[in-house]
Amino acid sequence: SAVISQKPSRDICQRGTSLTIQCQVDSQVTMMFWYRQQPGQSLTLIATANQGSEATYESGFVIDKFPISRPNLTFSTLTVSNMSPEDSSIYLCSVEDDWDAPGTGELFFGEGSRLTVL
Amino acid sequence: DAKTTQPPSMDCAEGRAANLPCNHSTISGNEYVYWYRQIHSQGPQYIIHGLKNNETNEMASLTITEDRKSSTLILPHATLRDTAVYYCIVRVATFGNQFYFGTGTSLTVIP
Numbered sequence: 001s002a003v004i005s006q007k008p009s010r011d012i013c014q015r016g017t018s019l020t021i022q023c024q025v026d027s028q029v030t031m032m033f034w035y036r037q038q039p040g041q042s043l044t045l046i047a048t049a050n051q052g053s054e055a056t057y058e059s060g061f062v063i064d065k066f067p068i069s070r071p072n073l074t075f076s077t078l079t080v081s082n083m084s085p086e087d088s089s090i091y092l093c094s095v096e097d098d099w100d101a102p103g104t105g106e107l108f109f110g111e112g113s114r115l116t117v118l
Numbered sequence: 119d120a121k122t123t124q125p126p127s128m129d130c131a132e133g134r135a136a137n138l139p140c141n142h143s144t145i146s147g148n149e150y151v152y153w154y155r156q157i158h159s160q161g162p163q164y165i166i167h168g169l170k171n172n173e174t175n176e177m178a179s180l181t182i183t184e185d186r187k188s189s190t191l192i193l194p195h196a197t198l199r200d201t202a203v204y205y206c207i208v209r210v211a212t213f214g215n216q217f218y219f220g221t222g223t224s225l226t227v228i229p
Contacts, residue, residue: 004161031214042205043162043219050214058216092161096214107154107217109161 002027002097004110012116013083020079021113023093028073034066035092037112043092049076083117090114121145122206127224130200136193138223140206143187150211151182153191155202156222162205165191169211196227 003026013019023032034046047055047068055068069077080087090112097106123141130136142151152167166173166180168189173180179192193200205222209215 033216035219042203042221045216045218048214048216094161094217106164106167107162109163111161 001106002029002095002108004093004095004108006091006093006110006113008113009111010114010116012118014118015084017083018079018081019083019115020077021091021093021115023076023078023110025074025095027097029095029097030073031096032070032076033094033096033107034068034076034078035094037090037092039088046078046091080115083115085117088115088117121208121218122220124204124206124220124223126221127226129226129228130193130196132198132227132229133195136196136200136225136227138191138193138204138206138225139188140191141188142206142208145186145208146210148210149208151180151186151189152207152209152217153178153180154205154207154219155200156205157199157202162219165204167211196225198227198229201225201227 005024007022032049035043036046037043045058046061047057049055049068049070051070051073065081067079092112093110094107150167150169153165154162156162166175166178168180182189203222203224205219
């Protein structure tokens with residue numbers, strides 16, 4: 001099973017600044033997903049990151065606000081730009097296991113990055 | 119978009135079976151039912167999935183009605199560590215298809 005590491009695990013940021021969250025996977029994966037979980041809420045999909053192509057964003061999320069990089073098959077970053085208090089959330093990286101369970105739909109998640117914007 | 123309906127919360131006595139229902143009345147023929155859970159402050163964890171047959175693994179059992187419009191996740195002997203939010207998701211099992219999480223059921227296992 002894929003093991004996912006996210007950095008930072010938590011951060012406190014000032015309004016108007018930007019923060020980049022890193023997601024490292026211990027194996028090569030094709031699909032990576034970024035989710036947001038606001039306090040007391042369920043998970044909301046932000047975008048799907050494929051290696052070698054631009055990320056695909058869900059309705060309500062735009063590249064200027066949440067730019068994503070996917071330079072290789074084990075790494076991705078999500079930047080939260082020009083932050084406001086409404087961006088205070090847990091941001092989660094997840095992957096679908098290409099090799100051990102292709103097509104079965106088992107997603108693996110990182111522990112998340114808890115972001116607080118003051 | 120989430121296509122499932124779940125009760126917002128449930129309680130279960132420790133050692134008893136926890137039966138978590140999910141309604142997915144608009145499910146398509148090629149959509150699977152997936153269950154995940156999220157223990158507080160952790161990333162979601164895969165539990166089980168199925169298409170139309172009942173499924174069982176080391177964590178839980180999944181029963182799907184014959185018309186596939188609803189399903190039940192069964193934790194046969196709930197423990198305090200099973201206290202979590204449980205999410206039921208329907209999804210076409212094509213590699214790379216997105217998962218859309220609904221509101222889930224908050225299960226509290228009571229000593």
